[in-house]
Every structure is written in C-alpha cells, then in structure tokens.
Amino acid sequence: MAELVKLSINGREIQAEKGALLIEVARRNGIEVPAFCYHEDYSLQAACRMCLVEIEKTPKLQVGCTTPVAEGMVVHTESDVVKSARKGTLEFLLTNHPLDCPVCDKGGECELQDMVFRYGAGESRFVERKRHVDEKQWSPVVFFDAPRCILCYRCVRACNEGMGVGALGIGNRGMISEIIPNHDDHLECDECGACIDICPVGALTSGSYRYQTRPWEMDHVGTICAHCADGCKTTLGVRVDKIVRGNNRDRSGINNEFLCVKGRYAFDFVDHPERLQSPMVKTANGHEPISWSKAIDIVANKFGVTVLTGGTFGVIGSNHTTNEENFFLAKFAREGLGTKNIDHHRTGDLATLFDALSGKTDALATSADVENAKAVLVIGADLAQQHPFLSFQIRANVRRHNGHVHVVTTGPVREDNQAVSRVRVQKGGELAGVESLRDTLKAEVNLVIVFGDAMQGDALRKLVAFGDSLGIPVKYVCLVDYSNSRGAFDMGVLPTGGGLSLEQMLAADDLDVLWVVGANPLKNAQVASKKAFVVVQDLFMSETARQADIVLPAASAYEKDGTVTNVCGEVQQLKAAAKVMGAKSDLEIFGLLAKEMGLNLGIWLPGKVFEEIRKTVRGYNVPLPVVATGGSAPTMPLNGRVAALPGSIASANDTLFTSGSLSKYSNVLNAVMEAPGKLYRGQGPGAGGQ
C-alpha cells in the first residue's frame, strides 16, 4: 500500500496516494480540473495551461497535471484567480480559432466548446485578423484543419506512444507551429484514426464521417467490431438506419482508447451496393431473386427430404456469426438434421490448447492480462498486423507497467521495438526459438504466451509443457482470426463425435446437402459431390454463393443482437445498429427453417438462446448483467479433456487492412495506400498481401 497523504482541495479534506498527480486526485474526488493536453494514458505535456490551480504558499499558479500531491497541501480550484486564469487561457485559445462551429464535425461534442461554455468569456476582445491555413488531406481517412488545432499534442502522443507508429510530429514554431505528418505531406501509418478520436477539437476529422451529420442527430450504438478476433468495442454513430461513424471516444470497452482502421472505418461494407437483399435461386440463367417464403420453403423441403431419406449433410458454420447463431446452428445440425458433419474454418488450435491445459485453472489470459502481465511472449504472429488491439495492449503494458516483451517470429514485427528479446526463426522453428529463451523467461515473475497457428498439435503440447517447466504462472492466448472464431469453437461448430471436417465434407462424393453459413469455403475449392444441394447464407455473392442452389441474404454483425467471444475468451454483446432491407439475421433464418421443417429447437430470440448457452455450454455461465450492460465477461476454462478433431488449422493471414472476404467490400480499407499490408514487413509468410 502506497503512502497516503492528506490534503485539502476547495476546503475538502482528501486522502490520496503520495505522489499522485493533483489533477487525478481532484477528478477522482469529483472536482473538475479542466485540461486539454492532459491525457491519463500518455506522457505529460503541461502545454495547455488550462489546469492551473492555486496552491497556498506557492507564489504562482501551478499546473495540476504535473504537480504531485503532498502532505498538507491546500489547493483551490475555483478561486477567483484560478477562474480568471482559465478565462484568460481560453481567450488566448480563441484568438486564432476560426469559430466555425456551425460547420465543424466536432460541434456538439467539442471539448473547446464545452470549456468556453463553462469557463470562458461571453465576449471576445480580439479584433485583429485571424491567421488562416488551408485544410489538408493527409490520407483518405484523415483530414487536418490547422486553424482549429489548439496544439495539445494528444494526437502526436497517441500515434507515437499508443500506436507505436509515430506518424505525426510538430513543425515550425511559435504561432505557426503546426501538427504535421512525418512523411512529407501525407500519413504513412496504420490509418487507425486514433488521432481523430483523441483530438479535443475539430482539427482532425475523419474522411468518411466529415460533413455527414451533426453528432446529436445520431444514435450511438456500442457494439463489437465485426472484423478480427480481438473484440474491440466500437460505438457506431447511426443516422436514419445508416452507420456514418465508428469511434471509441467513450473508451467503455476492453480496448480503452484503441480502435484500428477496421473498427473505426470498415463498417462501410454494410451499405455496399453488392449487398444481397433478396434470396436467390440458381436457374439456367444464373441466380434470380425469389421471395423469402419461397426460398425458406425450398430449403426446408430439401432438408426435410434429405433427413427422411437418410441423406448426408455437410454444415459449415461461420467465424463471424454470433454465439447464439453458432449454438443454434450446431443444435440444428445435430438435433434437427441428425448429422455430425459440422465444422468451420479453424484458425487456431484451441482444441489442443484446452486439452493440454485440462485440470489447470487460470491459464487463459484475458486482454487485460496482456496489459498487466510482467512479461509477454509472442510466438509466430505479427500482432500489429493481425491483432492490433493485443499489440496495443503490449505497448500499454510496457508504457504503464514496464512489462518485458519477448518475440519469436519469422520476421521483424512492431513488438520488436518494445521487446527485450527478439528471436528470428525459420517457419517451423518457433519451438526451438522459444526454448532458447528458457533462462530469460524463468527469471520473469509471470508470463502471458500469445501464439499463432504455428503452434498446433504436438508443438503446442510441447509449448504448454515448456510453460509448465518455467516454474512461474503462465497464461495463454491462442490467436484465432475473426470476430467470433472463438465462439464458433466454443459453441461446438465442430465435427466432434466422428463427423466430417470441413475439407472432408468438400471432398465427400456422396454429400446430399451442403449448408454454408457465413463462410467462403469454395473460394479456391469445389464440392466433390455432384448431387450436393448447396445452401449459402451470406452478405455478398461470394465465390461459394455463386455455386449455391439457394442463396439467403444474411444480416451482418452490425445489424443484429447477440454475443460474440473474442480471442481471449471474453464474451461481449453485439447490438444492432443498422438495418439492411431484405437481409435477415442468420438466427432468424435458422428459426424460420426450423419452423418450416416442424422442428422444435426452442425460441430463436438471441436473449433466449444466450440463456440456454449460459446453462449448457461449459465455461459460459457468465454474469448476465456484465454482458447486458456492454461489459466483457471472461469464459471459464474448460478444465477437462477435449477430444482431438479431424481437419486442418490455418490462419488466413489477414493483415491490418484485410478481413477475409469482408474487406473486399469496404471502400475505406481498399482506399488507403497501405492496403493490403504486409506481415513481418514483407519477409515472412503472407508477404506481399493476399
């Protein structure tokens, strides 16, 4: 327990940790000390001079953001001199500010507006000419309007310290100081837009959102990003059923202030003109639209007949659909269709990990563990490209807790910059690389091991044995690719009990029905069975959908309620933000099919299905209020043997700017110059993009 000191703020006796920053102590006690440049996650600047407070026995006003509290300190934050200092600072700030609030994106949610409203003067004494600089476009997604900038340097720090990119700097000096990109006149970066979110004013604006709406005309829907498996919360700004913005300014999710380019901008696939909005049936002239009732009728009929005649089903589930949908699909296949042939594209060897960890508790790391662990070992993954949030957590760990980072990869990765040990290996040599760190890792207090698909089967068992032998607490993160890859595994979209794996289904020549839900297994493959009736539920006319007999237009993750489980096994809630006419959620499609077939698989409302999941799926008895209020609830470890599964495991090696087949339909992801991105800076597998 840190030493406590007593101080007084505005006459209130307050106890605080010795050395804590005055601004933090005040805020924790409900006393507002306004500030622009202060940001609790990044380095201190003391540049904006808004947080000046009066400390008795100190001749000058002091900045609250860099003053540590001390015993007996007597602080005033609302005295006349403090008020007049704030007013003075704001007056200075507004001298060259264009005051173009009526057309500014930030109007209504601008910190400068709020501060002036609360602390500023009603009138301006500035009668001189303002300085004007033309607006600049730095990338398809980032615009900069220098006159609005108050030079708080938050963007510079977020990019440098938070993202580890350092694309922004400061140019010139004095009055003409300006935030500038470090590469000529444009950004070469992650295009994450963190600089835009963190900007207290409207200086940095988003290429996709600017001039779309006023903030108060939007509904703000907090949901989980539909792309990678990290499960970042993104708050979608929805105007008349259309998503116009993704951001994370409220920092309410596990991802704190983090969002990558996909979470912030790549919601635009929802409105892509190629979205399917009607069921389609294959005819001699290609696919033609039919009504939903007709389509359901055809599919239910085919399924029913196949069940009755003892035909063979193959069911391929999705890495993107909700837990409820995965659970219902698995139930549908096993109970409704009587088949064990159900699988999905598996991208990490969860089965082996869970089996190897059976009997252990507390062996699965949460995303918070990645930030708080004393040491993190990254094996065979380019996190900044493939799991940008985990990469952010690692940087946060080093920044806030001085954690040690160890990297074993086939090529250079961004984590090298934070790493205390970097081991380069040939593909397949990861385990030997890890072994070379044995003595270093033994000296750590605890460890989180983050590993990609290089670690599977036997190698993974050896890795767990290696972890056991270190004699320190070790937790694991098995990297998987997509937003609900983990949920698909947990919900049993798996060929357990002797079913056919995904590859086996495609190769089977006697398949009567192939039912593909939200997946694209036929991208580079064919169904061997000539008689197979192919039903596909998807957002777009994918390569798989093009081979389907019936295509059912599905709703995307941003159009439905439910839950998903991220790479760290944290269950979070999806909330419907947009509506796309003609599309139905996969869960509704399952329900309608079940009803048409006369099956009783239970009520198909997401809430009801989640109730059933909590009761029946091992590890999912998570606290409902946590999930229902937008929190994240870690699943419990399985803690029992897990049977080996047939089939292969391979990551699709998506980069920061690709997302399976979804990224094809995101204009933003395709517009940025960095796309499609490279893993291991072009030296490892997946080099040169997909």
Place this chain on the structure above:
Amino acid sequence: MAKRLFNEPSPLETKVLSKRFGLEGSETLDVYLANDGFKAFLKAKEMTPEAIVDEVKASALRGRGGAGFPTGLKWSFVPRTSPKPRVIVVNADESEPGTCKDRLLMEYDPHQMIEGILIAGLAVDAHAAYLYIRGEYRYLIEKMDRAIAEAYQRGYLGDNVAGTGFKFDLYTHSGAGAYECGEETALLDSLEGKRGIPRMKPPFPAVAGAWGLPTLLNNVETFSAIPPIIRDGGAAFAALGTPKNGGTRLVCISGHVNKPGVYELPLGYPMMKAIYEVAGGIPGGRKLKAVVPGGSSCPLLTASECDIPMDYDTLAKIGSMLGSGGMVVLDETADMVKFALRIMRFYQHESCGWCIPCREGTTWLRKILQRFYEGQGRREDISLLGELSKNMLGRTFCALGDAAAMPTISIVEKFTEDFERYLARETVAI
C-alpha cells in the same frame, strides 16, 4: 596597439574577466599561458572537489545568464557520486536582446572559459562538456573550434589535461537560431537533436539533464569567472562586489549613449555613473527617459528609478531584474509604443509555440501594438495590453512568456502618456 576591440575600454572598469581582451593574440593559448593561464586549473587539481565548490560559493558568483542563481549552490546540486557520468553544458546561446558579452569572452579569451569548464569538471567529476553556441554566432563556432583544437594540441584538453592525468573532452554544438534554446532545458533538447522546447522541471538538469545524465549547465561568463575565483580566492572576487553579489560582470550598454559597449563593472556599480561616465552620457545632452536594466526581458525603469546600485537584489527590490547584463538606455526621444512593438515582435517570433498563453499571447500583443503604432489604437487597448500581459505572466510553461509580459506591463504602466499621444494624434477607426 593595433588591436581593434569591440569598444574602447573605460578607465572606470574593473578588469578581471576582460583583463586580457586588449592583448595582441589574446585568443591564443600562448598569450593566455603567459598571463596567468591555467594557474587556476593546476591549483584546483590540488583541491578537493568540495573545496572548489566552497570557493565558488565564497565568491558569491551568481549565474550570468540572467536568472542570477548562486553558482556554487548549483554546482553542489550535481550528484558527484551518481553511477551515471556527469556532463557539463555551456550555454553560449546568447540571444537576449541588448546582450553581447559572451561573444567577446569567446572571441577574445576562449581559453579562460575552457579553463573554467575544466575546473567545473574537477568539481563535479565530469569529463565532457558541450559548448552550445547560438546558430547566428557561426564565426564564433569557428573561433572556438580553433581554440579547442589548440588546447587539444597542446595538451590542455584530451586524455591528460596539463599533464595532470585528468581526462576531459570539449565539443562545440551549433544552435539553429532559436532564442528559446537559451532556456536551459530547451537547450538540452536541442543539443540532443530534438525540437527545442523546454522540459518539465523537476527533474532539474543537475539530476537529469543532457541524455538524462546529471548535468552542470552555466553561462559562458559564469565559467569565465571561475579561473580568477580559484586563482585569487573566492573571497577576493566577492569583495569586488556587494554582499551576495560577488565580483564583476560584463555590462553591455547600448542605446542612446555616446560610448556604447561592453564594460566590466563590479556588482553594485551605480547605474547613473555607468550611463553618464562609463558610457559617456546621452548624446546631445538629452534627458534620460528609461533604462532596460538587463536585457529586453526585464521590466523597464523610468529615469527616476535609475539612481541605484546595479546588483541582483536591488533590482529585484524595485521590481525589475539585473538579467543578462544587457542595458539599453532610452532618452526622451524614444517612442515607447514603438519600443514595445519592437520587443514584442521579437518575442512573438521567438515563442516556441509549446504553450498556449505564450504562443497566442505574444501574437495578440504584437498585433495590438502594431495597430496602435499604425495609428489605429483604441483607448481600451491600453488596458487590454496590460491585462493580456498579466494573463501570460506566471502562467506559461517557461520564462519566455514572462519575458514578453514583464517589459510590456512596465511600459504600459510607466509610459502610458506615450500611448495617449498616439490616441490624440489619430482619429480611431477600425
């Protein structure tokens, strides 16, 4: 003597630091050695570090850069026993308007400063120093490089300084033309190759300065004063000045005087005597109007306030500063609006832009003064100038904001009639 100096010396000077200035070849090591050179270093080598620091404390030497912090005390803050190596940084970023003394010390007697640095090296157990010279003093960088090369060649720098076995390296580093880099922490950032903006204090440079190492940072004149202090004893140096204001300093007198120049005067020297006798008085017998006592950042004195001894404490008592020794004399013909505008142009140009009050405040003040000067002033602008300056004063990140605010406040308050005259002259219309 053929040597042409910056200005004719005055017989009223007390020449301690500048005693070699007039000698032919004073910048060479030979002339330096022939005139007491390196005696102090050899003496210091026989002293304990504590004794050196005590001697400097006894001299009552105060920082000659402008802040006037007691030098001996500053030296005692540098942790000699730190596991990190200590470094010395010499602030030769002489940029304060009205100040031109460090350039003479480097031009006419570079080895005196080098010896002072070496003695500081002994005192804090440092073995390297960086001489940060303002970019505009390019010719001085060449002169210093020559002097340093000569010192290396003759064994007064390098692995075996003056045969004592003491190892010391001295490097020059060019500034890039920023007044702000005269602020010690901004100087350190600039020295490290970063953007020259001031750092947060604490930690102070004595604990974590250049590259995070314990750093002793002093002005050129401060280091130059060290050899005489060690050679003749701190007490002798202190006795030249007044209590707590030891020794002499190079006073740069410019403006409306007959003999502008740099004169070495003891601390506590009467200001009126400096103006009327040392600097030869005001041309044409015009009346004194105002004095900038120590560089443009100091609040101005009216003629009636000038009958004082020039030492740190007296100037502080009457609300100004002795500053960097840059004394600007203004006679009755001086237009204080124009003067205020001229110095505000300087501060606006030199504000680093890091913090809001300084960046925006200097610009706004400059714009108002410009407008006033162009005959478009309003009565309310007079009070606005004062209020805005006070909104900067004490609220900026570093002292540059204060430096801009203080003279402005003093001009507006003490010379209001100059502003009134502008109002009377023109019809105001905006």
